[in-house]
Amino acid sequence: MAIIGRLKLKAQIFRGGEPAIGPGKADLLEAIDREGSISAAGRAMGMSYRRTWLLVDSLNRCWKARVVETIAGGGRDKGARLTPFGRTVLETYRAFEAKLAAVTDDVSYKTLISLIRDESQPDEP
Amino acid sequence: MAIIGRLKLKAQIFRGGEPAIGPGKADLLEAIDREGSISAAGRAMGMSYRRTWLLVDSLNRCWKARVVETIAGGGRDKGARLTPFGRTVLETYRAFEAKLAAVTDDVSYKTLISLIRDESQPDEP
Numbered sequence: 001m002a003i004i005g006r007l008k009l010k011a012q013i014f015r016g017g018e019p020a021i022g023p024g025k026a027d028l029l030e031a032i033d034r035e036g037s038i039s040a041a042g043r044a045m046g047m048s049y050r051r052t053w054l055l056v057d058s059l060n061r062c063w064k065a066r067v068v069e070t071i072a073g074g075g076r077d078k079g080a081r082l083t084p085f086g087r088t089v090l091e092t093y094r095a096f097e098a099k100l101a102a103v104t105d106d107v108s109y110k111t112l113i114s115l116i117r118d119e120s121q122p123d124e125p
Numbered sequence: 126m127a128i129i130g131r132l133k134l135k136a137q138i139f140r141g142g143e144p145a146i147g148p149g150k151a152d153l154l155e156a157i158d159r160e161g162s163i164s165a166a167g168r169a170m171g172m173s174y175r176r177t178w179l180l181v182d183s184l185n186r187c188w189k190a191r192v193v194e195t196i197a198g199g200g201r202d203k204g205a206r207l208t209p210f211g212r213t214v215l216e217t218y219r220a221f222e223a224k225l226a227a228v229t230d231d232v233s234y235k236t237l238i239s240l241i242r243d244e245s246q247p248d249e250p
Contacts (some may be wrong), residue, residue, distance in 0.1 A: 007136065007138055007139075008135075008138075008139065008144075009136050009225075011132065011133070011134050012132070013132055013238070014133065015131070015241045019133075021237065062241060062242060063240055064240055064241070064242050089237070089240060092233050092240075093233075093237060095233040096231065096234050099228045099231045100134075100228050103224045103225050106221065108217050108218075109221050111217050112217050113138070115189055115213070115217075116138070117187060117189050119140060
């Protein structure tokens with residue numbers, strides 16, 4: 001969920017009934033990139049091991065190539081990294097989110113903001 | 126939640142911790158406009174009477190003027206309508222959503238779509 005001032009935006013792109021990418025999956029890809037392991041990424045995001053792996057499996061099924069690959073080694077904590085393809089998916093999604101966020105420059109958004117009651121004012125009109 | 130092809134978008138604009146407008150509240154305003162009553166609008170949306178009224182109360186607190194007004198009469202099914210101010214809020218939010226949806230013309234969105242695995246293809250890369 002991207003937060004830009006008073007705006008919260010959630011953008012998901014679907015393959016069939018499944019989000020191929022959205023805020024949670026993008027954050028997970030970033031966490032894997034940072035942590036170097038799928039289970040460490042899940043822990044960093046407060047997700048169960050099972051849920052983390054299901055999301056990685058979904059990501060790897062939804063795109064034309066793998067986005068996450070595990071690195072030689074055994075056990076739960078073996079390493080993982082984004083593939084170059086996965087990095088492209090992540091960076092392109094972040095670019096798409098930035099384009100969406102830029103719509104806060106539109107007159108429609110500025111008008112809505114101008115019509116919201118000041119938070120310091122009493123609630124009832 | 127606006128759906129544009131493969132894209133699902135949820136845009137909420139907050140006053141403090143409370144969404145002043147978002148997909149659900151905008152749909153409720155439209156339903157009140159169509160049904161002419163708050164309780165009928167709630168029924169049409171499959172929401173409880175209590176939840177519907179809480180949303181209307183939140184709407185009327187979040188904006189600089191009332192967005193929904195009830196019309197003389199008694200009982201649960203008394204009429205309601207959007208104020209002219211409420212109509213402006215609704216129409217401006219829909220214009221904002223349309224601007225967001227237009228970002229599907231951006232190269233970032235087209236790139237993501239081009240990278241999603243064809244739904245008719247086997248899942249595993």
